[in-house]
Amino acid sequence: MDAADGGGTGLHAGVLDRLGALVAGGGLAPGTVLRADELVERYGVSRTVVREAVRVLESMGLVQSRRRVGTTVAPRERWNVHDPRVIRWRLDGPDRDDQLRSLSELRRGVEPVAAVLAASRATPEQCGELVGAVMDMAVHGRSGDFEAYLEADVRFHRTLLAASGNEMLAALDGVVAEVLAGRTRHHLMPARPEPAAIRLHGDVADAVRSGDAGAAEAAMRAILAEATAAMADVVGADPDPRT
Amino acid sequence: MDAADGGGTGLHAGVLDRLGALVAGGGLAPGTVLRADELVERYGVSRTVVREAVRVLESMGLVQSRRRVGTTVAPRERWNVHDPRVIRWRLDGPDRDDQLRSLSELRRGVEPVAAVLAASRATPEQCGELVGAVMDMAVHGRSGDFEAYLEADVRFHRTLLAASGNEMLAALDGVVAEVLAGRTRHHLMPARPEPAAIRLHGDVADAVRSGDAGAAEAAMRAILAEATAAMADVVGADPDPRT
DNA sequence: CTCTTGAATAAGTCATATCTATTTCGCACA
DNA sequence: TGTGCGAAATAGATATGACTTATTCAAGAG
Numbered sequence: 001m002d003a004a005d006g007g008g009t010g011l012h013a014g015v016l017d018r019l020g021a022l023v024a025g026g027g028l029a030p031g032t033v034l035r036a037d038e039l040v041e042r043y044g045v046s047r048t049v050v051r052e053a054v055r056v057l058e059s060m061g062l063v064q065s066r067r068r069v070g071t072t073v074a075p076r077e078r079w080n081v082h083d084p085r086v087i088r089w090r091l092d093g094p095d096r097d098d099q100l101r102s103l104s105e106l107r108r109g110v111e112p113v114a115a116v117l118a119a120s121r122a123t124p125e126q127c128g129e130l131v132g133a134v135m136d137m138a139v140h141g142r143s144g145d146f147e148a149y150l151e152a153d154v155r156f157h158r159t160l161l162a163a164s165g166n167e168m169l170a171a172l173d174g175v176v177a178e179v180l181a182g183r184t185r186h187h188l189m190p191a192r193p194e195p196a197a198i199r200l201h202g203d204v205a206d207a208v209r210s211g212d213a214g215a216a217e218a219a220m221r222a223i224l225a226e227a228t229a230a231m232a233d234v235v236g237a238d239p240d241p242r243t
Numbered sequence: 244m245d246a247a248d249g250g251g252t253g254l255h256a257g258v259l260d261r262l263g264a265l266v267a268g269g270g271l272a273p274g275t276v277l278r279a280d281e282l283v284e285r286y287g288v289s290r291t292v293v294r295e296a297v298r299v300l301e302s303m304g305l306v307q308s309r310r311r312v313g314t315t316v317a318p319r320e321r322w323n324v325h326d327p328r329v330i331r332w333r334l335d336g337p338d339r340d341d342q343l344r345s346l347s348e349l350r351r352g353v354e355p356v357a358a359v360l361a362a363s364r365a366t367p368e369q370c371g372e373l374v375g376a377v378m379d380m381a382v383h384g385r386s387g388d389f390e391a392y393l394e395a396d397v398r399f400h401r402t403l404l405a406a407s408g409n410e411m412l413a414a415l416d417g418v419v420a421e422v423l424a425g426r427t428r429h430h431l432m433p434a435r436p437e438p439a440a441i442r443l444h445g446d447v448a449d450a451v452r453s454g455d456a457g458a459a460e461a462a463m464r465a466i467l468a469e470a471t472a473a474m475a476d477v478v479g480a481d482p483d484p485r486t
Numbered sequence: 487c488t489c490t491t492g493a494a495t496a497a498g499t500c501a502t503a504t505c506t507a508t509t510t511c512g513c514a515c516a
Numbered sequence: 517t518g519t520g521c522g523a524a525a526t527a528g529a530t531a532t533g534a535c536t537t538a539t540t541c542a543a544g545a546g
Binding site: 035036037051065066067068069070071 | 525526527528529
């Protein structure tokens with residue numbers, strides 16, 4: 001009655017979210033032990049609720065609960081780093097920059113493939129959605145409305161991932177959205193969106209529509225190369241701009 | 244007392260594994276409702292255990308439990324398709340071929356990036372491990388020992404992913420291992436491993452060692468192109484061999 | 487025919503009792 | 517003093533009963 005929400009609905013979701021953010025955010029060093037009644041007291045809920053939250057955290061690999069010992073915080077290597085909630089918790093914590101770099105690199109691999117696949121699988125509706133998103137990007141880019149520009153950008157990439165016809169790629173839409181939003185929030189965007197970037201998005205849309213997988217991939221790689229270069233200036237990532 | 248193991252240790256892990264396999268395997272159509280006491284009876288465990296299992300399944304997006312209604316099987320779009328257990332359950336079910344295709348496509352995006360990153364981040368130990376794995380592939384390829392060849396192949400790719408220095412890529416090692424193993428199990432391998440494939444693996448190792456990101460990526464893409472072509476013959480995937 | 491209201495229902499939550507695995511410590515024996 | 521076996525203590529694992537709350541559905545009023 002005093003540790004209500006925080007995530008979804010129900011008490012357990014609240015505890016899950018708070019504990020998860022604490023662990024995934026690095027607030028507790030690996031090896032730290034938490035006893036059940038300690039958590040009961042800290043969050044003011046019953047054992048049942050704590051157990052359920054701990055079980056879910058265990059299923060994410062964040063903790064491991066052993067008899068007679070308690071639930072111990074697991075080392076990072078065991079974490080399900082692809083779990084959407086783990087990603088969100090880490091983005092909210094001190095790992096934010098590292099996490100964004102990891103996600104950017106993942107995106108650099110995923111999106112070109114999505115472009116290739118979309119070229120042979122995108123539906124007419126999806127092609128239209130892509131073109132529409134590019135148009136919105138152009139409009140809001142010119143007017144300098146960052147929020148609207150970002151929204152259109154996210155819509156473009158989300159649609160492309162969906163058009164790949166591969167659910168495992170499509171499920172990464174949250175990752176892409178997070179990276180794009182993070183870039184805007186960190187002011188890694190130029191004062192006015194590059195016309196070149198918008199043109200490249202248009203190239204991808206055109207290539208997908210005409211079924212030209214090679215062109216779609218090339219244009220998408222160009223988009224990502226630009227993003228990588230812009231990010232390297234600030235986060236000081238690895239000095240390898242590639243081709 | 245009668246629905247013991249199945250996954251990890253503990254009753255809840257057993258129920259989780261059985262129920263998860265049932266849902267993720269497609270045994271229950273989306274929208275199907277399961278009531279708590281029904282599960283209690285079916286698996287012969289207490290409500291506590293059922294609750295914990297259902298909570299974990301809910302955290303994977305496989306089901307959603309609502310008051311007064313029961314826990315309903317969620318549509319596939321909500322599933323955490325990147326969760327290792329969901330992947331395993333689907334690989335064990337009728338979706339196996341589709342799942343392998345999705346994983347292969349994901350791999351096709353991820354591994355080239357891993358190669359690029361590894362070229363600038365691999366430690367000397369990792370370079371040595373790569374070279375050693377290639378040598379083992381050559382030896383067992385010549386002797387026709389499929390098991391040992393597969394093992395060396397997995398070791399190579401696993402090491403490369405780890406060498407990328409990106410935990411989100413490294414965490415996909417299970418995916419790659421599953422795809423490679425599936426290919427062997429489905430007899431998609433030529434009677435005798437292609438010397439060309441082994442040479443390409445060697446090229447990747449050399450490029451990574453010398454820090455040549457471009458060459459590493461090119462060789463890795465060649466490996467994947469070959470694998471894609473071989474798979475397309477049997478599973479009848481999309482007719483787009485790309486460049 | 488529609489809207490409101492209340493009863494039925496099933497999950498959610500809490501509290502408690504019991505079981506069991508595991509650790510730890512002490513005692514015996516070498 | 518060192519090794520090993522065993523008993524006791526600990527803390528999670530499981531089971532169960534009682535109670536709460538949200539949701540649905542149907543009956544009745546308008």
